[in-house]
Each structure stands twice: as structure tokens, then as C-alpha cells.
Amino acid sequence: TVKALVWYWAGEWYYAKQQYPQAEHNLLRALELMQYADPVSYSDNLAMLGLVEMRQSKYEEALGYMHRCYDLDVQGGDPERICSSLNTIAGTLMAAGNPAEGMKYALRAIEYAKQAGSPARLAVVYGMASEIEHTLREDEKALCYADSACVMEATTGNTNKMMVRRSQKASILNGLKRYDEAEEILREVIPFFRQSGDQLSLAISLNKRGIALHGLGQPDEALRCLYEAIEICRKIGNLMNEAYAQREVYEILFKDNPEEARLHMERCHELKDSLYSRATAEQIARFN
Numbered sequence: 409t410v411k412a413l414v415w416y417w418a419g420e421w422y423y424a425k426q427q428y429p430q431a432e433h434n435l436l437r438a439l440e441l442m443q444y445a446d447p448v449s450y451s452d453n454l455a456m457l458g459l460v461e462m463r464q465s466k467y468e469e470a471l472g473y474m475h476r477c478y479d480l481d482v483q484g485g486d487p488e489r490i491c492s493s494l495n496t497i498a499g500t501l502m503a504a505g506n507p508a509e510g511m512k513y514a515l516r517a518i519e520y521a522k523q524a525g526s527p528a529r530l531a532v533v534y535g536m537a538s539e540i541e542h543t544l545r546e547d548e549k550a551l552c553y554a555d556s557a558c559v560m561e562a563t564t565g566n567t568n569k570m571m572v573r574r575s576q577k578a579s580i581l582n583g584l585k586r587y588d589e590a591e592e593i594l595r596e597v598i599p600f601f602r603q604s605g606d607q608l609s610l611a612i613s614l615n616k617r618g619i620a621l622h623g624l625g626q627p628d629e630a631l632r633c634l635y636e637a638i639e640i641c642r643k644i645g646n647l648m649n650e651a652y653a654q655r656e657v658y659e660i661l662f663k664d665n666p667e668e669a670r671l672h673m674e675r676c677h678e679l680k681d682s683l684y685s686r687a688t689a690e691q692i693a694r695f696n
Contacts, residue, residue, distance in 0.1 A: 412441035416453050423460055426607050426644055431460045451480040451489065458496055463608070465647040467504035474500060488529055491520035495533050498540065503648060507543040514540055528569075531560035535573055538580065547583040554580055568604060571597045575613045582616060587623035594620060608649075611640040615653045627660045634660075651676050 415438035422431035435457045442450040454477035461470035478493035494517035501510035517533040538553035554577040561570045575597050581590035594617040601610035614637035621630035634653045641650035654676040661669035 409441075409444045412438050412445045412453075413449060414438075415441070416449065416456070419453075419460070420456055423456060423463075426463075428460050428463050428645060432457070432464070435460060447480055447484060448489075451477050451484070451493075454480070455493065455496060458500070462496075462500050462503060464645055465503070467500055470500045471497070471504075486524075487520045488524035488526055491517045491524060491529055491533060494520065495536050498536055502536075502540050502543055507540045511537070511540045511544070527560045527563045528566070531557045531564065531569065531573065534560060535576055538576055542576075542580050542583055545583065547580050550580045551577070551584070567600075568606065571600050572609055575609060575616065578613070578620070579616050582619050582623065585623065587620045591617060591620040591624060607640050607644050608646065611637045611644070611646065611649055611653075614640070615649055615656070618653065618656055622656065622660055631657065631660055 415434050419431045419433075419435035419438060422428070422434060435453060438453050439457065442453050445453075454473045458470045458474035458477060461467070461473065474493065474497045478490070478497065481489040481493045494513045498510040498513035498517060501507070501513065514533060514537045518530075518537065521529045521533045534553045534557035538550045538557060541547070541550035541553060554573065557573045558570065558577065561573050574593050578590040578593040578597070581587070581593070594613055598610065598613050598617060601607075601613060614633045618630040618634035618637065621627075621633065634657050637653045638650055638657075641647070641653065654672045658669045658672040658676065661672065
């Protein structure tokens with residue numbers, strides 16, 4: 409039992425440092441011993457493994473671990489833990505290209521978050537619902553959820569989470585073509601993520617700022633943000649956000665430099681092929 413927990417804590421530490429391959433190694437070692445641990449620790453290990461796999465765009469494996477985690481949490485009967493499991497499944501389905509299915513899990517997660525009476529948990533699930541509605545191009549609904557998430561987050565005093573929520577809101581404003589409002593938010597959050605060392609949130613925010621600057625007719629500044637986002641995504645192994653950045657670079661370069669634009673589109677297709685393999689599609693179908 410002690411060995412299982414030590415491996416788990418090591419995996420959790422590497423996850424917090426965004427060193428996902430190392431986190432995966434330690435969490436898998438823990439999983440081998442979790443049969444001797446209590447159900448909550450076992451569930452935590454599965455949940456963390458699911459998140460690590462999702463961050464590496466390994467959606468098949470992520471959904472498998474999350475499904476096992478959800479089953480354990482339902483057996484335990486704690487609404488906050490059930491909410492967390494549903495929320496991570498929703499996010500993974502969205503990332504894997506099935507946001508409509510993910511939204512069903514997000515709405516169930518909101519119900520359990522309300523049962524739990526936790527403002528922090530409500531902020532998380534409202535944020536997830538906002539992201540999924542944005543992916544579904546329901547940006548007015550997404551904006552309402554984003555504002556609800558910010559209201560809940562304000563009660564927790566967690567500055568990092570609040571900046572994440574604001575970055576999410578900026579993405580929705582981009583979708584509504586309110587680029588000036590989005591860019592104003594992103595000018596605030598990007599320096600915060602640089603200072604905090606949150607590379608994933610920094611890459612995502614740089615990507616969003618590139619889109620906003622492109623919409624405002626500032627292609628050179630937009631490219632600077634997008635190239636930095638691509639560099640960070642490659643460093644941490646985040647294929648999905650690199651694909652988004654590559655696509656936006658293509659859009660900017662297409663008119664004046666079609667040959668270079670083509671190279672970025674080829675890289676985007678290469679990333680999408682890695683993300684949405686036939687095996688992944690089959691696994692998601694089985695999971696649904």
C-alpha cells in the first residue's frame with residue numbers, strides 16, 4: 409500500500425510539472441499495486457492516469473482509465489467525486505472530436521456539482537460546459553457558462569484558475585468575432601502564465617491571442633504568438649493545440665506566402681492523423 413501511494417505521489421508531482429511521460433511511468437507503477445490500496449486511492453490513480461493520457465492526446469487509453477474511475481466513484485457514492493469523473497470524461501470526448509457526446513456528461517456533472525455544493529467544483533464544470541458549447545459553435549451559451557465559471561471561481565480565491573477561466577472566455581469572444589475584447593483579456597493572462605510556469609495554459613493563450621490579432625488585422629504579431637505556441641506544444645507533446653496553431657498560421661500566410669503556408673497545412677494534417685486514428689475512433693464508438 410505504501411509503495412502504491414509513493415508511486416502515485418511521484419506521478420502526481422510530474423503531472424503538476426507538466427512532464428507527462430514521467431508521470432505516466434510512475435502512475436502505471438502505482439496501478440500495479442493499487443489492488444492493495446483503498447478504493448479512493450485506486451480511483452485517484454485511475455483519474456490521474458486518464459488526465460495524463462489525455463494531455464498526451466492518447467484518447468483511447470484516457471477513456472478506458474476514466475471509465476474505470478467513474479465506476480469506482482459511483483460505488484463510493486460521493487457526488488463530488490462522481491462529478492469529477494463525469495467532467496474528465498466530457499473533456500476527453502470533446503478533445504477526441506465528439507463534443508456532442510461530451511456535453512451529455514458535462515450536464516450530468518453540473519447536477520452532481522450542485523448536489524456537492526462546492527463552488528470550486530461548479531467553476532470547473534461550468535468551465536467545461538463552456539468549452540464544449542464553444543466547440544459546438546454555440547458561443548452565446550458558451551459565454552454564459554464562462555461567466556458562471558468566473559463568478560464561482562471568484563469565491564475560491566484561486567488566481568491561477570481565474571486566469572484559466574478568463575482565457576476560456578477570450579476564446580469564446582474570438583468565436584463571436586469580438587477580437588478586441590479577447591485580445592485585452594489575453595494581454596493580461598499571458599504574462600501571468602509565463603511567470604507561473606504553466607506551459608500548457610501559456611501555449612493555449614498564445615494560440616488564442618494569435619487568432620485575435622489576426623482578426624484585428626495584425627498578422628505579424630499574430631504569427632509571433634502562434635510560432636511560440638507551436639514551439640511550446642512540441643516541447644510538452646500537445647498535438648491538438650499545435651494542430652490549431654498550425655492551421656491558423658496557414659490562414660495567415662496563404663495569401664502572401666502560399667508555399668510556406670502549404671507546409672504548415674501539411675503539418676496540421678499530420679497531427680490530425682495522429683489524433684484521430686481509426687483505432688481511436690473505434691475505441692470511442694465502443695465507449696459510447
